[in-house]
Amino acid sequence: MKKLYTIVFLLSIFAACKKDSNNTISTDPKEGLIKISEGYALGAATRVELWSQTTITTGYNQLFLALYDSLSNQPVTKAVIQVLPVMDMDMNGMKMSHAAPSFQPESNQAENTLFPCAAVFTMPGTAGQSKWSFKVTVKKEGQNVSAIVLLPLEVKAALPARVKMISTADGTKLVVSCFFPANPKIGINEVELSIHRQQDKMTFLPIDDYAVSMTPEMPAMGHGSPNNINPVFTKNGRYKGKVNFTMSGEWRINFGLTKGGQNLNTFFDLTF
Amino acid sequence: MDIYFKSVPVVFLLLSGSLAIAQTKQDSVIKELALKEVQIHTSRKSKHPRTAFYQSSMLSGIDDILAKVEGLSLIKRGPLGMEPVLRGFSGGQVNVVIDGMKIFGACTDKMDPATIYTEPVNLKSIEVRNGGEGMAMGATVGGTLNLKLADAVIDSNVRLSGSMASGYYSAAAAVQNVLAMNYSAKSWAVRVSGVYRKAGDYKDGLGQKIAFSQYEKVNTSVSGKYLFHKNSLIKADFLLDDGWNIGFPALPMDVGYAKARIASLSYELKEQTGFVQEMEAKVYANSVRHAMDDTRRPAVTMHMDMPGESHTLGAFFQFRLKPQGKQVWKLKTDFYYNSVKADMTMYPQGAAAMYMKTWPENHQMVAGLFLEDGIFLNNESRLDLKLRLEMASSKLADQMGQNQFAVLGYDVHQPINRVLKNLNVSYTRFLSPLFTAYLSGGFNERSPTTSERFGFYLFNRMDNHDYVGNPLLKNEQAWNGELNLLFSTKDLSWKLTAFGSLVQHYIIGKTQSELSVMTTGAAGVRAYKNIPSARLFGAESSFNYEFFNRHFVLNNTWKWLHGEDHQHNPLPLISPIKTITSLRFLHRHLFLQAENEISLRQNQVNLDFGEKTTQGYTVFNLRSGYSFVMKRSQLNFSAGIENLFDKAYAEHLDWGSILRPGRNMYGMLTLKF
Numbered sequence: 001m002k003k004l005y006t007i008v009f010l011l012s013i014f015a016a017c018k019k020d021s022n023n024t025i026s027t028d029p030k031e032g033l034i035k036i037s038e039g040y041a042l043g044a045a046t047r048v049e050l051w052s053q054t055t056i057t058t059g060y061n062q063l064f065l066a067l068y069d070s071l072s073n074q075p076v077t078k079a080v081i082q083v084l085p086v087m088d089m090d091m092n093g094m095k096m097s098h099a100a101p102s103f104q105p106e107s108n109q110a111e112n113t114l115f116p117c118a119a120v121f122t123m124p125g126t127a128g129q130s131k132w133s134f135k136v137t138v139k140k141e142g143q144n145v146s147a148i149v150l151l152p153l154e155v156k157a158a159l160p161a162r163v164k165m166i167s168t169a170d171g172t173k174l175v176v177s178c179f180f181p182a183n184p185k186i187g188i189n190e191v192e193l194s195i196h197r198q199q200d201k202m203t204f205l206p207i208d209d210y211a212v213s214m215t216p217e218m219p220a221m222g223h224g225s226p227n228n229i230n231p232v233f234t235k236n237g238r239y240k241g242k243v244n245f246t247m248s249g250e251w252r253i254n255f256g257l258t259k260g261g262q263n264l265n266t267f268f269d270l271t272f
Numbered sequence: 273m274d275i276y277f278k279s280v281p282v283v284f285l286l287l288s289g290s291l292a293i294a295q296t297k298q299d300s301v302i303k304e305l306a307l308k309e310v311q312i313h314t315s316r317k318s319k320h321p322r323t324a325f326y327q328s329s330m331l332s333g334i335d336d337i338l339a340k341v342e343g344l345s346l347i348k349r350g351p352l353g354m355e356p357v358l359r360g361f362s363g364g365q366v367n368v369v370i371d372g373m374k375i376f377g378a379c380t381d382k383m384d385p386a387t388i389y390t391e392p393v394n395l396k397s398i399e400v401r402n403g404g405e406g407m408a409m410g411a412t413v414g415g416t417l418n419l420k421l422a423d424a425v426i427d428s429n430v431r432l433s434g435s436m437a438s439g440y441y442s443a444a445a446a447v448q449n450v451l452a453m454n455y456s457a458k459s460w461a462v463r464v465s466g467v468y469r470k471a472g473d474y475k476d477g478l479g480q481k482i483a484f485s486q487y488e489k490v491n492t493s494v495s496g497k498y499l500f501h502k503n504s505l506i507k508a509d510f511l512l513d514d515g516w517n518i519g520f521p522a523l524p525m526d527v528g529y530a531k532a533r534i535a536s537l538s539y540e541l542k543e544q545t546g547f548v549q550e551m552e553a554k555v556y557a558n559s560v561r562h563a564m565d566d567t568r569r570p571a572v573t574m575h576m577d578m579p580g581e582s583h584t585l586g587a588f589f590q591f592r593l594k595p596q597g598k599q600v601w602k603l604k605t606d607f608y609y610n611s612v613k614a615d616m617t618m619y620p621q622g623a624a625a626m627y628m629k630t631w632p633e634n635h636q637m638v639a640g641l642f643l644e645d646g647i648f649l650n651n652e653s654r655l656d657l658k659l660r661l662e663m664a665s666s667k668l669a670d671q672m673g674q675n676q677f678a679v680l681g682y683d684v685h686q687p688i689n690r691v692l693k694n695l696n697v698s699y700t701r702f703l704s705p706l707f708t709a710y711l712s713g714g715f716n717e718r719s720p721t722t723s724e725r726f727g728f729y730l731f732n733r734m735d736n737h738d739y740v741g742n743p744l745l746k747n748e749q750a751w752n753g754e755l756n757l758l759f760s761t762k763d764l765s766w767k768l769t770a771f772g773s774l775v776q777h778y779i780i781g782k783t784q785s786e787l788s789v790m791t792t793g794a795a796g797v798r799a800y801k802n803i804p805s806a807r808l809f810g811a812e813s814s815f816n817y818e819f820f821n822r823h824f825v826l827n828n829t830w831k832w833l834h835g836e837d838h839q840h841n842p843l844p845l846i847s848p849i850k851t852i853t854s855l856r857f858l859h860r861h862l863f864l865q866a867e868n869e870i871s872l873r874q875n876q877v878n879l880d881f882g883e884k885t886t887q888g889y890t891v892f893n894l895r896s897g898y899s900f901v902m903k904r905s906q907l908n909f910s911a912g913i914e915n916l917f918d919k920a921y922a923e924h925l926d927w928g929s930i931l932r933p934g935r936n937m938y939g940m941l942t943l944k945f
Contacts, residue, residue: 186628187675220574220620223790227681244679246729246790249618249626271624 029112033064037151041138044147045070046079048136051114053182056132056155058121059162060177060194065105065115065136077110078141084202085119086150089130101175101196101204103236108141120177120194122165124157160269169262173198174207178253178268184245185272191243193231193255206237213256216243220250231255248272308341308400312392312422322816325827325854327392328867328895329910331439331448331940333469334387334395334419341400342812342829343769345847348926349381350520351444351471351485353388353530357925359402359771360808360835360846361414364721364779365748368417369409371509372554372588373536374608374638378562378580379527380630380723380730383520387419389513389532389560391467393450394493396422402771403752404696404716407660408590408604408642411692413716413750413775421509424461424497425454432456432945439940443914443933444485446471459499466492473519476931477920484519484526484568485930503542510535517565522927523733525578528565534558550592559583573792574621580614580631590642602644610636611669612722630730632673634722637665653701660694664719668726668743676728680787682743688725690747692717706759713753720745724779724800729790732781734844734927735882737798738790739781746802749776763818772809777802778837806843808835825856834876844881848874848888848924861901865912867893874924884929889921905945913937 033051041048051064065083067076085100103118125132134151163177175196181189193212196204212231217224231241243253250271257264310326326340335354338344346354347362358366368386369375377384399406399418406416425433434453440446452465470488473481493511500506511534518527536556544550564578586608593601614631640662647655667687668674677684696714703709720742723730727741754771781798789797810833817826830851835843849872856865869891877883895912918935926932 185675186672186679188678218626220623220626221618221790221792223792224788225679226787227679246676246679247616247618247626247628250620250623 029114030064030066036063037134037153039149039151040070041136041147041149043145044138044140044143046076046138046140046147046149047073048138048149048151050134050136050151050153056121056153057158057162058124058155059158060118060120060179060192062116062118063134065117066113067110067115067138067140075110075113076140077113078108079110079115080108080139080146081105081115081117082137083117083119084135084137085121086133086135086202087123087125087130088133091129098201099204101177101194101206101237103194120163120175120196121155122163122175123155125155127154160271162268164266164268166264166266168264174257174264175204176255176257176266178255180243180270183272184270186245186248189243189245191231191241191253193239193241194237195239195257196237208233208235208237209259210239211258212239212241213258214241214243215254215256216245217252217254218247218249219252245272308343310337310341310398310400312337312395312397322827324825324856324863324865325816328854328865328893329439329897329912329938329940330392330437330450330942331441331938332392334390334392334398337392337398338387338417340829340852341398342814342831343402344400345831345850345923345925347382347845348923348930349383349522350487350518350526351474352487352489352515352518353383353385353527355382355385356387356417357845357847358400358415358417359773359810360833360843361773362845364718364724365412365414366417367406367410367412367415368419370419370511370534370558371421371536372409372418373534373556373558374410374584374586374610375532375534375558375560376582376584376610376612376722378560378582378612378614379530379564380578380580380614380727381523381525381564383518383523383527383564384530384560384562387417388515388530389491389534390419390421390511391465391491391513393452393465393467394422394491394495394511396420402754403712403750403773404658404660404694404714405698405712407658407694407696407716408602408644410606410638410640411660411662411664411694411716411718413718413748413752413773421493421495421511422452422463422465423507423509424463424495425456426459426461426497426499427456428458430454430456435942435944437940437942439938441471441936441938443936444471444474446474461497463495464493466490474933474936477915477918477934478931479918479934480931482521482930484521487515487518489513489515489518503544505540507538507540508536517568521930524569524731525564525566525576526568528563528567529561530563531561532558533560547594548591549594551590553587553589555587557583557585575619577617577619578614578630580612582610582612584608584610598648600646600648602642602646604642605640606642607639608637610638612636613670628728629670629673629676630728631722632668632676632726632728633670634726635667635669636719636722639663651702653699656696656698656700658694658696658698658714660692662692662694664690664692666719666722666725673726673728677726677741677743680740684726684743688743690719692719692747696752706761708758708760710756710758711754712756713751716750716752717747719747720779720800727800729797731791731794732798735781735798735880736793736795737781737783738787738794738796740784740787740797740799742800745779745800746777748779748802750774751776763822765814765816767812767814769812769814770809771811773807775806775808776804778804778806780806780837780843803837805838806835808833808843810834823858825858826854827856828853841880842876842878844878844883845925846874846876848872848876848886861899863895863897865893865895867895869893871921871923883924886922886924886929889919891919891921892916905943908942908944909940910942911937911939 036050038049047068049066101120105115139146225244229242231239254267345357375386402415437450491513513532515530538554541551560582588606590604613633618626642660645657698712729738751774782801787797813830815828835846854867873888897910900907914936922929
């Protein structure tokens, strides 16, 4: 009888252990992410954390916001959130600010306690004269007022460039960013582009009506690759396509943006 | 009554006796007709009257010998490793085996056909079978080339025998040293052979040096034999071939190294009285490593590393059954597994290295079943049936290669499985004691090669195009037929052959305008396609006459070939009419030989493939030799002049029309013991 108890006891421990490990895997939404910044949204009693998959560099960055009740420290899973990257520059005492294109959380319901959003940082900014901050406006469920928090962050220059500022013939300024999978490979790769128009210093509007053509080439050899699929508009100024790499090495992906009979050209480089 | 009963078995015995004699005679004639077996002499002199014609000197390389065989041409890209073409069939259309063993080259640019990895000194003979005649050694549409390895000779009277030779060629300032030795005990023997060859850049008929035509190689082989008893033995062969710094003047790159290791173990059973009368079982393995090299070339804009490797494992089991009435059955079952891969790393200046798989790893598995039925119809005629079924599976084993083909729009995750059917029927008719007719025809299939299926932007210098593979290719199928007439007396033999092939799903590269080139300066991209059909036909003549008390031997061969696709455009790589004549004078220990080679102009060219009209030419060679016979050894001195009149010429199949060597004087000393 004693033996039986021992077995049952051991079994229960095993079962418990198993369950525990399963739970930890599925409940840590921030696993593999890096904490970039944090701050308190005063007036909303909320602590806001900014997380990212990689260190922040110029170009498109997928970001995650985690909200916690500053009293109970419990995750806030429902909130209306607005984000805006803001750059403050101090040029010999002359202060200037501008924003950058951003992608708002799609829902006011957190996905596994995180609110995914994104930003296209248009220039590097560390400390000193040019500083980036991530402006987050939070309105928790059941509250009437919004609270704002400015999360300071460092943006390093991406090399090669992942974002380009180009001007159209009529003087409109466009922010075009290109994002590849983290590990590009020989074969078929997803490629995504975002296009925003600068309305004023603080406002960037997604553009959804460009026809995008894409021509990859290897500058060292002057050849391209066949059967690429041109990016087409999906949503929020984003265009999705497929780029083919026939070998590893240095690639340049040329993009042609066409609208109303006007062409714009830009390119992004990639080495793997 | 009594007499009657007694005479029946006598008559029966007589009949069966004559039947057996006739059958042996038929066998030898059929052998003469159905295949060309070029005997090679190394330490022992071949008694075959035509050996001296094919192998004009002991310095002759494999390519020199093959070039003389009627119905065989060579695609030349460099001084070594010429690619054999059988009646217009080349590459994957012909099956080149070493002692029945499958071996696949490791070079994506066909710089290493299997023939490069053997040397005449380790061969006993070269067997050439056209069409499906050699299907026992593998499914093929164009023919089979079997390089038979020399084996150790068990002869308890001669314990140690061998030969040593050293020679010099003037055109390329080339040296060659050959050694072959045989040691025999009562029931076992070992044969060892080795060659070292080194050549510089040769001079052509205009007196100019052809840059990048040098080479260097070493070949060694060991063969052992052990006799269990009179009719059963075990044999082991090991062959090592290392070539390096092999120039390819017609290509943008040379060969850094080409290495082959070939090993086999076989068991043979002969002259058995039971149901199985003959049996051979063999297991083998070979490995080939190859790397191209551009570091010696001037003005290379981008250095590239292009290594490749090929590994093959195989076994076969064949036996001949006891004659059943008029029929003799032979059976063979074989299996092999091959894996090949090749890649390319490019190093642009001031930029990251670029890498891709030129041959993504291809695993091929092939199992075959072969059946032959020789039906002895009567004293005048005989029928031979051959049937081969082959299961072939090919799988792209690496993920990167699969992704590369996804870029081209192919899903190659699944293995490609095929059944290949080969059937051949031949009929021999003994028209008179002097005349024999031999008619043969069949249906043959072959699988596409690794390059044809999975090659990835392989540059072809000839047509200046990049080639991509096509995993969806169908099997190439050929209806082959030939008629041979043989006239032979004691001193004279004359063989006339007419042949034709209708090839369905002929595989050839076709321009893909939607693909852009990868190689800088290339004119376009081609993918392998099956065109509906192609036709090849032609004729050959082989004449051999010994006269003046056999003091003189006259040999003459002719070959003519025509090839066209379904739209009557000429096929590429078709040799013009060519005739080779040699007259040999023999007296005691002296021989003198004069040779003449005439090739006509070829204007049936495939412009699309980058071919140009090739001018005809006439070349003369002179050879001589003298032997000093000593008590237990023999010293031979031979010397000669090839291309006597220093003619500047190129053959039609020479890539880039690079001129062949000009006047070439050679001398050689051989010691036989």
